[in-house]
Amino acid sequence: MSEESPPARSSGLLRPMTERGREEEHRTATPLELFFDLCFVVAVAQAGRQLVHALAEGHPGHGIPGYLMMFFAIWWAWMNFSWFSSAYDTDDALYRVVTLVQIAGVLILAAGIPRAFDASDFSLVWFGYLVMRLALVFQWLRAAHASTGAERRTALRYAIGVCLCQVGWLGLLVLPDRAEPWVFVVMAIAEMTVPVVAERGRATAWHPHHIAERYGLFTIIVLGETVAAATTAVQSAADEHEALGTLVPIAAGGLLLIFAAYWIYFAVPIHLHLASNRQAFLWGYGHYVVFCSAAAMGAGIEVAVEQVIGKAHISTFAASATVTVPAALFTFSVWLLHSRHYKRGPAQQLTLPTASVAVLACTFAGSAAVLLAGLVAAATVAVGAVLAARGETGLSERPSRGTHAA
Structure with missing residues (x-):
């Protein structure tokens, strides 16, 4: 293989989850990533459908905040995987299986969107998010296991931060309905803080x-x-x-x-x-x-x-x-x-x-x-x-x- 050729990434049973190069040539989206994106269409469609019903019935005060909350959950789950896979895409069998588990979590979340909109019942949405986030934590722990030094600390910070945020989202289930907007704002800020804190010492090798x-x-x-x-x-x-x-x-x-x-x-x-x-x-x-x-x-x-x-x-x-x-x-x-x-x-x-x-x-x-x-x-x-x-x-x-x- 010449120096200019991209490294081989054919699927194996198990390979070390090491970082890919930021200067790697010919880096494009994989079929698994495209499939992952396609499955998010279901969740986007569900959020959009609920927004249509709320606006058509003249309830923008209910529909717009609900749509913004649901879309944040969809977008953030997609973004977490996309940036992780840009830095750590081993494409081995275990990586593929864990990614498919994340997709299952997306579909569970999508199924719970109507109940969250209509009855403020976030249980199914939270559970779908739990499935996705546990899979993501597993991926970060794999990355930590295969690395040392600052790279390992970055991966562990991500894993800990994601776990803590998932616990924080329990507020949507246990607190009164009137507290939901505040829980969302606080947890959205916490979620977006995790990458900033995790990569403060060393940035991941996204491409x-x-x-x-x-x-x-x-x-x-x-x-x-x-x-x-x-x-x-x-x-x-x-x-x-x-x-x-x-x-x-x-x-x-x-x-x-x-x-x-x-x-x-x-x-x-x-x-x-x-x-x-x-x-x-x-x-x-x-x-x-x-x-x-x-x-x-x-x-x-x-x-x-x-x-x-x-x-x-x-x-x-x-x-x-x-x-x-x-x-x-x-x-x-x-x-x-x-x-x-x-x-x-x-x-x-x-x-x-x-x-x-x-x-x-x-x-x-x-x-x-x-x-x-x-x-x-x-x-x-x-x-x-x-x-x-x-x-x-x-x-x-x-x-x-x-x-x-x-």
């Missing part, structure tokens, strides 16, 4: 290109779920009411928003920016907003459809906001995390922030709000492409070939 690809693939999955949810809503409405004249603008606007979201996200090679934990923590944590808003767009399109056909008893303004608010939030958060690092000059820097404000303003456009927001998003992509063609896009590092601007 920048691999992590960027993993986040990109999950973005595609979330946007795909948004397309599926919107398509199902329009199809069922058209079959029952034959209201194509009012549904086509919503469908067209929603599709333009989703296409633009894809284009904007993948416009830059973000792995060039991820040089150390200093950049990676902010970028990785900030994706909670990116993923959450991307999934919420699909829920919003469903609500807008239901409002048009009379199934959602809310105002046109409220129904429009369920689409425009997450779309604007997605656009702005992608600029904040991704794109601003690749812009040169005020025209490039202001394109996405201006677009997010314009999309939000479309909320006041009445029944044409979704279509108008989609047109604004499409125009944003076009403006970005024109500016890129004029050579006004740049970074301290040259963007990789084949990227697009927005």
Whole structure:
């Protein structure tokens, strides 16, 4: 094997769980990681469905906090595995089995989301999380067993931190319902503190290109779920009411928003920016907003459809906001995390922030709000492409070939 070739990672029965190289070439997502991501679609769909029901019934005060809580659980479980596998992917038989156990935990969590939303019963969600977290702790203990010194201490800190946080989540089961928001806030902060504390002495060897690809693939999955949810809503409405004249603008606007979201996200090679934990923590944590808003767009399109056909008893303004608010939030958060690092000059820097404000303003456009927001998003992509063609896009590092601007 030449020096440039990636190390062999064919599956064996058992191999030492040693770190992979951060400079390793040809590092891409594995089939197991893709399968892991795919199974998260079930949980994302469940959270989105509950958000649709709450918004359509005019209960945003209940639906939005519940959605944010459930999506945090989904996103954090996904993120824990993704960063671990980027540093320690032995791909032996034991690693695969433990990862499949984590997937089982995801499915248990997804099954418990409706009960958590409707009755504040978090028992099934907590148990699914327990299954996932015990599997993750086992992986970290394997890493600690195979390492020494600072690397071993980092792995042990992760294992201890995850265990302590899982105990803390018991507050959702034993404390009164009114304490749930506070338990969530405290435990979410505690969870996000674990990696910061664990890697304070020594950073794990996550791979920048691999992590960027993993986040990109999950973005595609979330946007795909948004397309599926919107398509199902329009199809069922058209079959029952034959209201194509009012549904086509919503469908067209929603599709333009989703296409633009894809284009904007993948416009830059973000792995060039991820040089150390200093950049990676902010970028990785900030994706909670990116993923959450991307999934919420699909829920919003469903609500807008239901409002048009009379199934959602809310105002046109409220129904429009369920689409425009997450779309604007997605656009702005992608600029904040991704794109601003690749812009040169005020025209490039202001394109996405201006677009997010314009999309939000479309909320006041009445029944044409979704279509108008989609047109604004499409125009944003076009403006970005024109500016890129004029050579006004740049970074301290040259963007990789084949990227697009927005």
